[in-house]
Amino acid sequence: MEETAKPTNFIREIIDSHNLSGRFKGKVHTRFPPEPNGYPHIGHAKSICLNFGIARDYNGLCNLRMDDTNPEKEEMEYVNAIIEDVKWLGLDWGDRLFYASDYFDKIYACACELIKKGKAYVCDLTPDEFKEYRGTVTRAGKASPYRDRSPEENLGLFEKMRNGEFPDGSRVLRGKIDMASPNMLMRDSVFYRIKREHHHRTLDKWCIYPMYDFAHCISDSIEGITHSICTLEFENNRPLYDWILDNLGTYHPQQIEFARLNLSYTVLSKRKLLQLVEDKLVDGWNDPRMPTLSGFRRRGYTPSSIRNFCDRIGVAKMDSIVDLVVLENSIREELNKTSQRAMAVLRPIKIVITNYPEGKTEEMDAVNNPEDPGQGTRKVPFSRELYIEKDDFQENPEPKFFRLSPGREVRLRYAYFVKCDKAVKDPKTGNITEVHCTYDPATRGGDSHDGRKVKATIHWVSAAHAIDAEVRLYDNLFLKRDPEDMPEGSDFRANLNPRSLEVIKDAKLEPSLKNAQPGSRHQFERLGYFYIDPIASKGGNNVYNRTVTLKDAWTKAKSAVPAKKN
Ligand code: ATP
Ligand code: MG
Numbered sequence: 001m002e003e004t005a006k007p008t009n010f011i012r013e014i015i016d017s018h019n020l021s022g023r024f025k026g027k028v029h030t031r032f033p034p035e036p037n038g039y040p041h042i043g044h045a046k047s048i049c050l051n052f053g054i055a056r057d058y059n060g061l062c063n064l065r066m067d068d069t070n071p072e073k074e075e076m077e078y079v080n081a082i083i084e085d086v087k088w089l090g091l092d093w094g095d096r097l098f099y100a101s102d103y104f105d106k107i108y109a110c111a112c113e114l115i116k117k118g119k120a121y122v123c124d125l126t127p128d129e130f131k132e133y134r135g136t137v138t139r140a141g142k143a144s145p146y147r148d149r150s151p152e153e154n155l156g157l158f159e160k161m162r163n164g165e166f167p168d169g170s171r172v173l174r175g176k177i178d179m180a181s182p183n184m185l186m187r188d189s190v191f192y193r194i195k196r197e198h199h200h201r202t203l204d205k206w207c208i209y210p211m212y213d214f215a216h217c218i219s220d221s222i223e224g225i226t227h228s229i230c231t232l233e234f235e236n237n238r239p240l241y242d243w244i245l246d247n248l249g250t251y252h253p254q255q256i257e258f259a260r261l262n263l264s265y266t267v268l269s270k271r272k273l274l275q276l277v278e279d280k281l282v283d284g285w286n287d288p289r290m291p292t293l294s295g296f297r298r299r300g301y302t303p304s305s306i307r308n309f310c311d312r313i314g315v316a317k318m319d320s321i322v323d324l325v326v327l328e329n330s331i332r333e334e335l336n337k338t339s340q341r342a343m344a345v346l347r348p349i350k351i352v353i354t355n356y357p358e359g360k361t362e363e364m365d366a367v368n369n370p371e372d373p374g375q376g377t378r379k380v381p382f383s384r385e386l387y388i389e390k391d392d393f394q395e396n397p398e399p400k401f402f403r404l405s406p407g408r409e410v411r412l413r414y415a416y417f418v419k420c421d422k423a424v425k426d427p428k429t430g431n432i433t434e435v436h437c438t439y440d441p442a443t444r445g446g447d448s449h450d451g452r453k454v455k456a457t458i459h460w461v462s463a464a465h466a467i468d469a470e471v472r473l474y475d476n477l478f479l480k481r482d483p484e485d486m487p488e489g490s491d492f493r494a495n496l497n498p499r500s501l502e503v504i505k506d507a508k509l510e511p512s513l514k515n516a517q518p519g520s521r522h523q524f525e526r527l528g529y530f531y532i533d534p535i536a537s538k539g540g541n542n543v544y545n546r547t548v549t550l551k552d553a554w555t556k557a558k559s560a561v562p563a564k565k566n
Helices: 010-021 042-057 076-088 100-116 127-134 151-162 212-222 232-248 270-278 293-299 303-313 324-338 441-446 511-515
Strands: 029-032 061-066 097-099 120-123 172-175 190-194 208-210 227-231 254-258 340-342 348-353 362-367 377-382 385-389 409-412 417-425 432-439 467-474 501-509 521-524 528-532 543-548
Touching (some): 010 254, 029 227, 042 227, 061 076, 076 293, 097 100, 100 172, 100 212, 151 172, 208 212, 212 227, 232 254, 293 543, 324 521, 324 528, 324 543, 377 511, 467 511
Parallel strands (some): 061 097, 227 254, 340 521, 467 543
Antiparallel strands (some): 172 190, 190 208, 348 385, 521 528
């Protein structure tokens, strides 16, 4: 898939207008600021592609900044995952990997400056009192009794906070803003709290930590960010962002909000994803069913398919749910063009071609990719005993079933027309053990020689030559289109799809796949696109993940193997 031309959207219009007015002297500098408290997901990809894409198109720069101001929930494992995933998406922050925690000294100095200006104060209200004084959406707040402490007193107390002279939670530093503001965030927002918590980078240097709102705008300002792009829920934080930088009198980026990505049948809250991991409802953050970038990578998605998806959905000011099919189509379109075809049988049943000589093998020519003749052809061995899909045979065919059944002729792809004579059963169980057929030698290559037509073409693998593989098929992780739309008090996990993973242990693959490497992708004819899972295949196993089916779930036939007519 080609990358689309430079898209326009409301964010780019704002940047264009700044470039016209000269507000940032034509400079464009964005950042992607994840909090390292979880693995990046497809929603983050939207933000990553947006920020890096804007920097690229305006000849600007984009920083990667770990927003690590909240020590309780952050870990190096997440930092490493973020670095790996942004790299995997093909985006480059150059030498500008930053950590908000590297700015703790500067942020502390900013707090002191606001105190000196009479714009911040140390407040001793208990959490309950704090809540009471803050008011509600319909009731104005009232001034804290500590609001009018002198700058000298505040500076002294703030220093004692820093030096660990007060217990956790006993005092906070607050902005002296507006207790009557209709915007609750402006009611003397908290800038610093006391928290004796080990930090993954600053270790035990600090026992006070800045709040997100305080640290974020200052970090943006320090880095010379021009456009601080964030999701819509921060719209109410913008006045606070502006207030802090205005009152510091320092360089001031423009915050711009856009609608976060929501995907159907998917949860994108890190807290909930963490819960799935901790409760072992999935096999880690990189489970191929997870909407994380590491999960999509393991599933077989390519970076370009995700970038193209992000371009395609665009950015808007209105929240909506993007259909999962849009993402699936992005990888489908790409793999249709790039991936080699192969034949694989997931649920094998043996057929015996009774008029085919025993011990004989023929090499049939198979097209590697009908979309791209340049990918050439390969040889596929054909012999007397083959595997076909169980689904492709019915002893007593349903009315619309046109594939193999007694008396019926079908085409074996790239091979011959075969006619079914009978199903052979285990006399004890009555189960079908094999299906006997006869072939027409005049139809070699699968071509009719006399104008005779068959209604179906099915795939097969020679039993003697087949290689074994484990194949994992995935379905949506959640049953509901909007899994987070739950009645108050109920648990989103109740929506988990109990059949989101099906493991097939004894799939049969054509022998050309013997040398396929972990990380390679193939289309299994009629079954979908498959990826050799490099993680699950460690130690010499051969584990294929189905990345995506050939058609989207809405048009998919009831059967896992849709019938194809010729
Ligand atoms: P969560 O609420 O799940 O914890 P978050 O927004 O707190 O997610 P961050 O690590 O702070 O996660 O996000 C980093 C950046 O990615 C932020 O700029 C955030 O706005 C953006 N982002 C997060 N989720 C989405 C999403 N679903 N769609 C678009 N951008 C997102
Ligand atoms: Mg956040």
